[in-house]
Amino acid sequence: MPAFIPRVLDGTLLTSKWVLLAVKRHQSDLKRTDWNWTYDEELAGKAVAFMEMLPEPKSGKAQPLAPFQKFIIGSIYGWVSKNDKTIRRFTDVFITMARKNGKSLLISGIVLYEFLFGKNPEFKRQLYTAANDRKQASIVFNMVKDRLKALCRKDEDIKRMVKITRDEIINLDDGSSIRSFSRDAGLVDGYEPHVAVVDEYANAKTTDMLETLASGQVLLPSYLTFIISTAGFDMNAPMFVQNYPYAKKVLLGEIEAERYFAFIAEQDDFSEIDNPDTWIKSNPLLDVESLKQQITDYLTTKLKQARGDGSLNSKLIKNFNMWRQAEENSYMDIESWNAAQVMPIDIQGQKAWIGVDVGKTSDLYAISWLIPMDGYWYADSFAFVGTKYGLDAKIKSDRIDYRSLEQKGRCEITRLESGVIDVERVYSWLDEFITQNSLDVQGICFDPAQYGSLLTQIEKGHPEWEQIAVRQGTLTLSMPTKQFRDDVLEKKIQHSGNEILTAAINNAVLLSDNNGVRIDKNKYSNKIDALDALLDAYAICFRQNIETITNEDVFGDDFGF
Structure with missing residues (x-):
């Protein structure tokens, strides 16, 4: 050696x-x-x-x-x-x-x-x-x-x-x-x-x-x-x-x-693709002199073809050993998301914007939140997991190990024999979470679809929690969807590394129409719930200046949807 x-x-x-x-x-x-x-x-x-x-x-x-x-x-x-x-x-x-x-x-x-x-x-x-x-x-x-x-x-x-x-x-x-x-x-x-x-x-x-x-x-x-x-x-x-x-x-x-x-052996950065001298990082066989020119010519040809036919992602993965999302229109690259990860933060006594995405009661019920910190929003999430068609089947289809994540406190698997998610338990958890952390709830932001049951329980138990419906059309969500991504890139949004939220980021694909862009809910309907919930909260709070949030300006005229 x-x-x-x-x-x-x-x-x-x-x-x-x-x-x-x-x-x-x-x-x-x-x-x-x-x-x-x-x-x-x-x-x-x-x-x-x-x-x-x-x-x-x-x-x-x-x-x-x-x-x-x-x-x-x-x-x-x-x-x-x-x-x-x-x-x-x-x-x-x-x-x-x-x-x-x-x-x-x-x-x-x-x-x-x-x-x-x-x-x-x-x-x-x-x-x-x-x-x-x-x-x-x-x-x-x-x-x-x-x-x-x-x-x-x-x-x-x-x-x-x-x-x-x-x-x-x-x-x-x-x-x-x-x-x-x-x-x-x-x-x-x-x-x-x-x-x-x-x-x-x-x-x-x-x-x-x-x-x-x-x-x-x-x-x-x-x-x-x-x-x-x-x-x-x-x-x-x-x-x-x-x-x-x-x-x-x-x-x-x-x-x-x-x-x-x-x-x-991988490229350390995407920018290295334009410099053939760095290709040896992911292709260590380039160190063999008799093969160097052959491999370099091959990679040069493949890159040129990929840029012409739109298959660059595939070449970056297979020929330069870089993990990339399968979809060219993926919402966010994983490097940017991972770069915004921080250690879990004490949120005791903080203001909170909480997003809820109900999904199907047999699949996933996500609650995500944004906490204003010193110059950035802190994001995290929790999920309730349905088992109507079997937990093992859901783990395999979603490619998420819910058993281990439950042990880590990231989710809760339903205890009901039917396998559906117990909405009363969702409310109970939300109540405990807010109370134990003494959160100052600025809004429960929700997708109106299938939300009625939780809305009623919150109205009865905590009428002081403002519940805000967020319409799911492109007209409403385009600006916050784009701004959220920009804020992650600039570290104005940071997160705990929550595995279920990260999986949702990985699965998210953009859908465009004449009114702008939004996350395509039909593409991975059961695997982006945590992000959907987070964007519901962000759609309400993103207009606020993170540096100057006060109780007086929280529900001003800018919040109408």
Whole structure:
């Protein structure tokens, strides 16, 4: 690995911020003496040497590793326990990079190395090439199979020790096996995935696959779950919501996870797309001199085509590893929204504009609020979740883990046997929320559709809370919808990072007509409720100068809708 690490550290080799942090973490860990791990150059070298002698299936020639690949393989196999070198330090590996950067080489090499030479356990190691669907899982499995067949043609001993069938590869010497696995195919009873290489996890809609794999690894001291994927369009997918931010926090040192390895090769900023010298950040294979011109020409051609045919988003995702919304008319880019996140704020005794979006009582009922702070609006949200068609089905369709979010206090799942949302409970929660925080309610701002039941309860229980109907047409919502986005960009609106509100931001798509723009409620009707509620509140309070809000001017003439 020395060829890679020094060049990254001295800036000779340009990398993403996150790859630089991965290298710095490695260097810092080498100096540690207060833990159970050590770096063994010989073990790292053996793994790299094996993978560099693996033949490429079509040509039969050995395929050398790129410097960044040696760093990854060396890290996985070089870091081991001081007491037992058959136990690897890293059990969870997260790698993301642009397409066509040697991903298959890494996957097949790791699987075959563990299949042929794994030591812990010594016998009956189970290895899985996993993906979200059967087709993708089969692609990875067949790559492993083809490389093993090519190896068998070169080595009689390996040919003797393996049996290759359509669906399984067996090591006759120690009983180890390789199979493919996908979420829709399931696994057989008694599985223990010693190694599970998950390909293109960005396409997974739920965490089912990883949870299933992890459940069989409990008793394995040196298992390896290897996630490798390019970015995707779905910014509510588990990879983007969970794995990707977790990996970044590990690299930043915000989370201590000594058995977690992360390598994130991506463009650091959208503006870098116009500078080919920076493309190596997301395409580390550009560090290979013999491939540099070919890859550069390919990316240049694809970018030119994308700008001409309107497919730029797709190219940014697949060729530059940048997460982007699927829709070209998406309401807000996630980078701007995330940049406006702050730590949760004490709202005790503050003025509050509260928005309510009823939705369907079998789906989601959202309450969002805006609190004027020192120079900005603070936004947050809470949701009530219906389960009429089953909670698991709703979690999968919305791609939001409501169970875990309920534990975090972000939502409440209905307790009614019918599965519909209990409006009396919504009122009770709202009453408790306002009372416990001593909020000075400036308005309950609502979409009139299906709001009648809550309106009646508020009129009876708290007639002092002003209830303001916000018409949902473009004429009413266009200006606040555009201003809200501008205020997020300028940090005049900041938020707590609420997962349900963030999912709504990711799903929101703009609809235009002669009167302006508004959020398209028909596009993702069950997944933007929290944003709809927030915009209802913002439609009332956005005309106020955040610097000079007073009780006297709260309900002046400017508020009519």
